[in-house]
């Protein structure tokens with residue numbers, strides 16, 4: 544039994560359907576497959592980076608863009624969060 548993890552917004556290179564690609568682990572290897580067609584291949588991170596994180600990367604600065612002042616301030620608040628004391 545494999546744990547399937549779908550990649551939001553990923554496009555199947557074979558049937559061109561969106562949101563059908565999922566990732567699973569087989570013998571320690573990362574694989575990706577399509578839920579609609581028989582597409583199935585080893586997941587190559589050099590090829591696609593980390594597509595499962597793309598959706599969450601909305602806060603990253605674009606290349607050549609300076610970080611905004613308020614973004615720096617938010618980070619500073621996180622670092623001194625007093626609620627994390629245990």
Ligand SMILES: [Zn+2]
Nearest residue numbers: 555558577580
């Ligand atoms: Zn497909």
